[in-house]
Amino acid sequence: MLTLYYARGTCAVASHLALEHTGAPYEARRIDFKTEQQRSPEYLALNPKGRVPALATPQGVLTETPALLQYIAQAHPQSGLAPLDDPFGLAQMNEFNSYLCSTVHVNHAHKGRGYRWVDPADTAALEAMRRRVPQTMADSFAMIEGGMLRGPWVLGERFSTSDYYLYTIASWLEGDGVDIARFPRVADHFTRVGALPVVQRVLAAQAA
């Protein structure tokens, strides 16, 4: 059985949604960022990066959302979460997921975690980063609106892990000072994914 370590409101939601989608049993363990549980010796022994998500599998622990999403899809091929029989389609899924991970998530992180890239005492630089987040997030979502989101799902007619990942990151827009209504196709996708029973179940579990 797979065990996901997640924290509320983080990118780990995407992997949680993919696991729930499979219909297979799994365990979801919450890591409390408020008490810095991700920095506890127990958690660092599991994931030295001190981040979420981490996925404990029978063969060992995996990290990094794009890797987890493809792994969950491959471990549950009947789930239809990825075009496993189509290397180009799979690459399109990974291309989209990699963009969310390395560009959009990174943009977002400059709001609350700018200390990763400057002296944490440099409040002016931290504030300069924070100020720019509405712009960088809007620029990224303009790219997504403009074609990366093919419609009705990210990959076109085929639903995939990318839909859960996009939903997860799009849920940050409001907090990042970006009105999702500026991106009608993204907003429609967000509404449709958010209405799925899988999503409702995971949101309820994370809120409990």
Place this chain on the structure above:
Amino acid sequence: MLTLYYARGTCAVASHLALEHTGAPYEARRIDFKTEQQRSPEYLALNPKGRVPALATPQGVLTETPALLQYIAQAHPQSGLAPLDDPFGLAQMNEFNSYLCSTVHVNHAHKGRGYRWVDPADTAALEAMRRRVPQTMADSFAMIEGGMLRGPWVLGERFSTSDYYLYTIASWLEGDGVDIARFPRVADHFTRVGALPVVQRVLAAQAA
């Protein structure tokens, strides 16, 4: 046939190395960053992100290094570039590649491309980012040295795309103010990969 669009010294070297490794015919087209060719209408029509690498395939254009590396391995299964028959091993490859893409490359980008995340006119913030790069790159390579690089190759006994990607990013350390000798296992890996005929051929082709 696959066509790679690359620029010298960028992360596109990793995909170039993987293509050369396959032994199959491919084309490598250089994009000149000095003349901002990546912003030309012709290139933006191919890759709206205005970045490299981009890989033109018979089915369409792909971007994002982790996606390209797995695609190149899948398109050439005989190359042995990825543990395609082992979902967990493949996830370990993608985990490593995703870390390089979303954390290590991002650290590096704060040296010369900090304008992505602050007002480009804010020279103090840009300098604050630049100053921090030796620290963030060293921190990431300490993680790699400490276990992510299993040895002798990234995945252990098995060579993979991750070895070319690590080699590519490690080649930036000197310019980022980090002495690779601080990380003996990484330095040894860098020397061994750098000595491979595949690497020598690609470096010569890019220098030509």
